[in-house]
Amino acid sequence: MTLRNPESVEPDAEFANNAFHDQSFPKQEQNYEKISEYLELNAGYLPSMTIFDEVYAKYKDIDRK
Template identity: 70%
Template sequence: MTQRHPGSSDPIAEFANNAFFDQSFPKQEDDFEKLSKYLEENAGYLPSMTIFDDAWKDYLAYLD
């Protein structure tokens, strides 16, 4: 959610914006597999799982 930037054309920002408005998105989840499964099954707004993978890498780098 920290990557939200309304109006941005950056793919990660667009993903974050859409996930923010997805009322079912598990915003507090921190398990990669659970998030990935949710997105694969429910996130028509995510054109490529590569975007999620890139966002996840950024998230892990932020934690370090």
């Protein structure tokens, strides 16, 4: 959610914006597999799982600092 930016057209910001508005998105979940499964089954707004993979990697890097 920290990557949200309504003014941006970058894929990571668009994903974050859409996930924020997705009432069912598991916002508190930290398990990669559970989030990935949710997105594969429910997120028509995500054009590629690669975007999620990249955003999740950024999240884990921030989380480690």
